[in-house]
Amino acid sequence: KNQVEQSPQSLIILEGKNCTLQCNYTVSPFSNLRWYKQDTGRGPVSLTIMTFSENTKSNGRYTATLDADTKQSSLHITASQLSDSASYICVVSAEGNNRLAFGKGNQVVVIP
Amino acid sequence: GAGVSQSPSNKVTEKGKDVELRCDPISGHTALYWYRQSLGQGLEFLIYFQGNSAPDKSGLPSDRFSAERTGGSVSTLTIQRTQQEDSAVYLCASRLLPFSVGGPSGANVLTFGAGSRLTVL
Numbered sequence: 446k447n448q449v450e451q452s453p454q455s456l457i458i459l460e461g462k463n464c465t466l467q468c469n470y471t472v473s474p475f476s477n478l479r480w481y482k483q484d485t486g487r488g489p490v491s492l493t494i495m496t497f498s499e500n501t502k503s504n505g506r507y508t509a510t511l512d513a514d515t516k517q518s519s520l521h522i523t524a525s526q527l528s529d530s531a532s533y534i535c536v537v538s539a540e541g542n543n544r545l546a547f548g549k550g551n552q553v554v555v556i557p
Numbered sequence: 558g559a560g561v562s563q564s565p566s567n568k569v570t571e572k573g574k575d576v577e578l579r580c581d582p583i584s585g586h587t588a589l590y591w592y593r594q595s596l597g598q599g600l601e602f603l604i605y606f607q608g609n610s611a612p613d614k615s616g617l618p619s620d621r622f623s624a625e626r627t628g629g630s631v632s633t634l635t636i637q638r639t640q641q642e643d644s645a646v647y648l649c650a651s652r653l654l655p656f657s658v659g660g661p662s663g664a665n666v667l668t669f670g671a672g673s674r675l676t677v678l
Contacts, residue, residue: 489600
């Protein structure tokens with residue numbers, strides 16, 4: 446079973462609308478959680494990184510939340526733009542471990 | 558360089574041929590990672606370098622896969638006798654420090670290259 450599960454697998458939203466992507470993980474002991482944005486044909490680009498003590502972190506129109514107790518994170522996209530169309534990947538690292546656990550990504554398509 | 562560079566960006570090869578994929582990490586980054594991304598799948602860890610040594614190569618799927626890193630910089634991933642199931646995007650990433658070492662938050666960011674898309678016919 447994958448240590449990082451993301452939902453929904455894909456979604457289509459209208460330009461200007463908000464959306465929320467979910468990430469549940471079982472990685473332990475937890476070190477930090479990252480959200481990456483991957484445009485088609487490009488490598489993933491870091492959006493946010495959150496450690497155990499951080500609950501919310503924003504990067505422009507992207508806001509990530511973390512609940513380390515329930516092992517859940519969300520990425521909220523506000524006032525979506527066409528350029529937000531991408532795959533959003535949740536990545537979790539364990540303490541003292543050089544491996545990362547990757548989710549399969551949330552595929553977001555923003556339509557005009 | 559300013560970012561992680563990978564070459565070739567696209568490679569089409571015949572089954573049974575050998576291929577080499579190159580990664581040029583960000584200058585000064587000590588940690589280098591190779592991942593494989595198949596269609597509709599998450600990133601699959603292949604190998605991790607710290608400097609020129611590979612303390613974790615447990616993700617390499619078979620002995621047809623090998624990688625090396627020279628001068629603490631450029632890395633080459635070699636796939637021998639390619640098979641159709643090797644078709645994927647191979648992503649390289651680098652980081653200033655290994656994950657097991659603390660440091661400034663900016664050093665924690667893993668920076669990816671654009672990937673090398675391999676198609677085995």
